[in-house]
Amino acid sequence: MNLTPEPLAYELSSPGRIGVALPKCDVPVTTVPAHLVRESLKLPELDELTVVRHFTRLSQKNFSIDTEYYPLGSCTMKYNPKANEVAAAQPGWKGSHPLLSDQNSQGSIELIWRLQESLKKIGGFSAVSLQPAAGAHGELAGVFMIRAYHHAHGQPGRVKMLIPDSAHGTNPASCSMAGLTTVTIPSDADGGIDIDALKAQCDDTVAGIMITNPSTLGLFERNIEKIAKIIHDAGGLVYGDGANMNALTGVLRPVDVGIDVMHFNLHKTFSTPHGGGGPGVGMVGAAQVLAEYLPGPIAMEVSGKYSMKMPAHSIGRIKAFYGNFGVLVRAYTYIMMLGESGMRRLAESAVLNANYLKARLEKTYTVKYPRRCMHEFVAMGGVLAEGIHTLDIAKRLIDYGYHPPTIYFPLIVPEALMIEPTETESKETLDGFVEAMLKIADEARHNPELLHDAPHNTPIGRLDEVAAARNPVLCYRG
Amino acid sequence: MPFIPNTDADRAAMLAAIGIKSVDELFADIPAAKRFPKLGLPEGLSELEALREIEALAARNTSASSSAWFLGAGAYNHFIPAAVPALASRGEFLSAYTPYQPEVSQGTLQAIFEYQSMMTELLGVDAVNASHYDGATALAEAVIMAVNHGGDSRPRIMIPAALHPEYKGVLHTYLAAFAIEIEEYTDAPAIAAKKADARTSCFVVAYPDFEGRVHDLSGIADAVHGAGGVFIVSADPLMLGLLKSPGSYGADIVTAEGQALGNAMNYGGPFLGVFGVAQKFVRKMPGRLVGQAADHDGRRGFVLTLTAREQHIRREKAVSNICSNQGLVMLMTTIYLEALGKSGLAAVAELCWNKAHWAATQIAAIPGYAVADGTFFKEFVVKTPVPAKHIVETLERRGVVPGLDMSRYYPSRTHELLVCVTEMNTKAQIELLAQSLKEASR
Numbered sequence: 001m002n003l004t005p006e007p008l009a010y011e012l013s014s015p016g017r018i019g020v021a022l023p024k025c026d027v028p029v030t031t032v033p034a035h036l037v038r039e040s041l042k043l044p045e046l047d048e049l050t051v052v053r054h055f056t057r058l059s060q061k062n063f064s065i066d067t068e069y070y071p072l073g074s075c076t077m078k079y080n081p082k083a084n085e086v087a088a089a090q091p092g093w094k095g096s097h098p099l100l101s102d103q104n105s106q107g108s109i110e111l112i113w114r115l116q117e118s119l120k121k122i123g124g125f126s127a128v129s130l131q132p133a134a135g136a137h138g139e140l141a142g143v144f145m146i147r148a149y150h151h152a153h154g155q156p157g158r159v160k161m162l163i164p165d166s167a168h169g170t171n172p173a174s175c176s177m178a179g180l181t182t183v184t185i186p187s188d189a190d191g192g193i194d195i196d197a198l199k200a201q202c203d204d205t206v207a208g209i210m211i212t213n214p215s216t217l218g219l220f221e222r223n224i225e226k227i228a229k230i231i232h233d234a235g236g237l238v239y240g241d242g243a244n245m246n247a248l249t250g251v252l253r254p255v256d257v258g259i260d261v262m263h264f265n266l267h268k269t270f271s272t273p274h275g276g277g278g279p280g281v282g283m284v285g286a287a288q289v290l291a292e293y294l295p296g297p298i299a300m301e302v303s304g305k306y307s308m309k310m311p312a313h314s315i316g317r318i319k320a321f322y323g324n325f326g327v328l329v330r331a332y333t334y335i336m337m338l339g340e341s342g343m344r345r346l347a348e349s350a351v352l353n354a355n356y357l358k359a360r361l362e363k364t365y366t367v368k369y370p371r372r373c374m375h376e377f378v379a380m381g382g383v384l385a386e387g388i389h390t391l392d393i394a395k396r397l398i399d400y401g402y403h404p405p406t407i408y409f410p411l412i413v414p415e416a417l418m419i420e421p422t423e424t425e426s427k428e429t430l431d432g433f434v435e436a437m438l439k440i441a442d443e444a445r446h447n448p449e450l451l452h453d454a455p456h457n458t459p460i461g462r463l464d465e466v467a468a469a470r471n472p473v474l475c476y477r478g
Numbered sequence: 479m480p481f482i483p484n485t486d487a488d489r490a491a492m493l494a495a496i497g498i499k500s501v502d503e504l505f506a507d508i509p510a511a512k513r514f515p516k517l518g519l520p521e522g523l524s525e526l527e528a529l530r531e532i533e534a535l536a537a538r539n540t541s542a543s544s545s546a547w548f549l550g551a552g553a554y555n556h557f558i559p560a561a562v563p564a565l566a567s568r569g570e571f572l573s574a575y576t577p578y579q580p581e582v583s584q585g586t587l588q589a590i591f592e593y594q595s596m597m598t599e600l601l602g603v604d605a606v607n608a609s610h611y612d613g614a615t616a617l618a619e620a621v622i623m624a625v626n627h628g629g630d631s632r633p634r635i636m637i638p639a640a641l642h643p644e645y646k647g648v649l650h651t652y653l654a655a656f657a658i659e660i661e662e663y664t665d666a667p668a669i670a671a672k673k674a675d676a677r678t679s680c681f682v683v684a685y686p687d688f689e690g691r692v693h694d695l696s697g698i699a700d701a702v703h704g705a706g707g708v709f710i711v712s713a714d715p716l717m718l719g720l721l722k723s724p725g726s727y728g729a730d731i732v733t734a735e736g737q738a739l740g741n742a743m744n745y746g747g748p749f750l751g752v753f754g755v756a757q758k759f760v761r762k763m764p765g766r767l768v769g770q771a772a773d774h775d776g777r778r779g780f781v782l783t784l785t786a787r788e789q790h791i792r793r794e795k796a797v798s799n800i801c802s803n804q805g806l807v808m809l810m811t812t813i814y815l816e817a818l819g820k821s822g823l824a825a826v827a828e829l830c831w832n833k834a835h836w837a838a839t840q841i842a843a844i845p846g847y848a849v850a851d852g853t854f855f856k857e858f859v860v861k862t863p864v865p866a867k868h869i870v871e872t873l874e875r876r877g878v879v880p881g882l883d884m885s886r887y888y889p890s891r892t893h894e895l896l897v898c899v900t901e902m903n904t905k906a907q908i909e910l911l912a913q914s915l916k917e918a919s920r
């Protein structure tokens with residue numbers, strides 16, 4: 001890591017500098033009406049080399065998959081193949097425009113169609129829309145679809161969405177944006193959905209259930225078919241949150257166990273880069289019952305000609321144009337390279353890696369639900385020694401050169417440490433991580449200050465986040 | 479496999495450590511009848527084969543890189559300095575996650591803070607978030623924010639009839655569950671704003687509007703605020719390098735599509751949703767925010783802040799469900815703005831202004847053609863003597879993409895073309911466009 005403080009661009013600025021030479025104006029000038037012209041524009045003034053060094057140095061202050069192991073639970077930080085980047089950088093994509101005629105965009109539309117077809121096969125879907133830009137955006141599309149379905153079937157009173165207590169916060173937040181109310185369903189002693197509590201909520205106001213499977217505990221919901229039947233019998237629909245699809249590619253098609261609509265995060269399962277917070281794709285797939293409600297337009301093929309069309313009862317556009325196309329190119333490239341057997345090998349390896357890590361760590365770090373995990377598991381960090389918290393373990397891991405796991409989520413596990421190794425890590429990397437975790441456990445007992453003061457070798461130490469939120473400074477103030 | 483390193487020997491050792499005999503045992507919880515289906519995908523390709531397929535597909539598109547390009551309408555052809563992709567594609571940026579651990583994410587966090595700082599200045603607001611999915615969803619979330627702020631007694635929103643049709647579509651999708659009256663106004667915004675009343679939660683202006691018109695925003699804030707509403711502007715941020723900011727006219731929320739600032743058209747995505755607010759709305763805004771903080775030694779650092787608004791804390795009471803956004807696109811824009819800087823951004827905006835106005839003069843001089851009245855920046859409507867569809871098809875065959883046939887969105891407007899001119903268009907290309915239009919009308 002680059003430990004030298006990097007000034008803000010504004011602090012590097014010097015009047016009169018510029019980082020790009022622009023062409024001279026080759027047409028006669030037209031005066032801009034004076035009352036429209038802005039008076040000042042306070043942007044930094046930098047030469048090109050200063051810009052290049054500034055961002056190169058900033059990049060050196062990040063952990064990333066390309067530089068460090070990143071076992072961040074629920075986020076599926078797998079390696080992003082470089083071929084994906086070459087694929088997405090083709091001039092034929094970069095210069096293609098969403099409002100050019102379909103005839104002049106056959107390459108783009110065929111790629112969208114091929115990716116739709118691949119994802120239909122992987123999920124068992126009848127149709128797929130690639131328009132949503134992130135997982136939460138796909139969720140929003142999905143709950144809009146469920147709402148639209150009930151309205152179209154004369155049941156606008158179905159406004160209650162059931163959500164397990166282990167769910168991501170986006171599930172209830174998406175429901176609120178779709179005008180639905182949410183009811184939390186508790187987990188049973190085994191980490192699954194409490195079936196009795198579920199049945200008790202199944203009245204004629206139920207819109208459906210949002211279920212993450214494997215759950216955020218990393219556990220496969222063994223009653224999934226039973227749960228889907230209970231919901232369907234009550235007139236509801238089943239939403240599948242595909243955040244954890246990495247455990248299931250080539251293992252289980254979600255539609256086969258009763259899922260009606262589901263999003264996949266292409267930036268997780270299908271290895272497009274996270275980019276420090278996006279862009280992603282929250283593709284939505286639907287079983288027959290909801291296929292015509294998908295957001296659109298989506299790609300269609302007739303006799304080798306490709307076009308973009310709106311599904312018959314579409315909820316409409318959820319984004320301008322056709323989604324994060326550049327990300328679709330990357331995901332499709334990855335799927336092409338993996339192929340049929342690669343898909344299964346992916347999930348097998350992700351699940352094997354997680355179970356291996358769990359087996360090696362669970363004697364030291366208690367796992368609340370100790371049954372077989374899928375692609376991730378949730379350990380507890382606060383059990384090592386008095387006064388040691390999960391946050392301390394997370395920060396100490398940084399000193400050993402590992403990005404911390406997801407911490408304090410899911411909310412139902414105290415002091416949660418959610419560990420997702422992914423399939424792209426070797427046994428040697430996993431062993432190195434285990435050694436660090438065991439060393440930290442030892443330090444927690446014998447030298448707890450090492451944990452409390454961690455991290456030690458980073459550009460900054462722990463920040464005073466409370467003070468930052470009390471008096472927020474959200475931009476440079478000179 | 480290149481992306482799945484563990485060999486069969488590694489797997490055997492790991493299975494032994496777990497205490498099981500086969501990988502299949504790990505999947506015992508999956509319903510047996512549904513387990514390990516045949517998907518029907520082709521077998522995997524090598525990198526070479528996969529890239530050949532992709533290259534062949536990409537080559538089937540008509541691209542701005544090989545045409546005289548005058549099509550905009552929400553996705554714009556602008557110059558991208560080499561430093562932008564070179565720096566943004568560094569693996570340390572590309573393959574990092576959302577910066578939840580600030581000690582090992584200062585690169586991403588400082589870049590977001592710099593983006594927030596520059597964008598705040600450009601829009602003339604007090605705070606800008608770390609991005610939305612695109613300009614359309616940013617506007618939809620701005621309207622939802624205003625509707626929530628206004629409460630049940632303000633079910634009416636006012637939007638321009640000349641708002642981008644796809645933005646309008648997204649707005650309708652997002653508002654489906656709200657009992658909201660969407661009123662489209664056709665007057666100049668300063669006149670329409672006088673009709674904002676005690677039932678109006680917000681008044682939206684497009685700056686410029688879909689047809690390229692740049693309206694004077696003076697007086698709108700007083701009218702809207704006088705009625706107790708929120709004044710929202712959806713802006714072209716590149717234009718703001720030259721023209722007055724929405725904030726200087728008193729806008730409360732400013733959204734924008736940031737693609738033009740350093741990002742390719744990419745068949746419509748990924749784009750950049752820009753979202754900024756005046757001070758009094760900071761704690762009500764959606765999206766991630768980065769703030770300045772200090773560590774125990776007083777060292778300056780940056781951290782995600784005001785998270786109590788967000789879904790992972792507030793769940794169903796969150797102001798929005800957004801989490802992943804357009805981080806890398808935002809980074810491209812940050813690099814773009816720093817590379818161009820104060821004088822560069824103004825210069826690009828001036829080039830667009832001058833070339834567009836000269837192009838409009840050339841086109842207006844062709845018999846049968848007319849340019850719509852009003853102030854414009856880089857885009858304007860041309861009335862055509864023959865159907866615009868015919869013109870587009872004819873010119874595209876000779877490597878000129880003349881603009882948007884307006885009947886795509888408005889079926890009755892068959893003889894109108896929306897033309898966009900940027901710094902990418904040379905004088906020779908503009909002359910070629912004018913000459914081609916002249917020939918196409920015969």
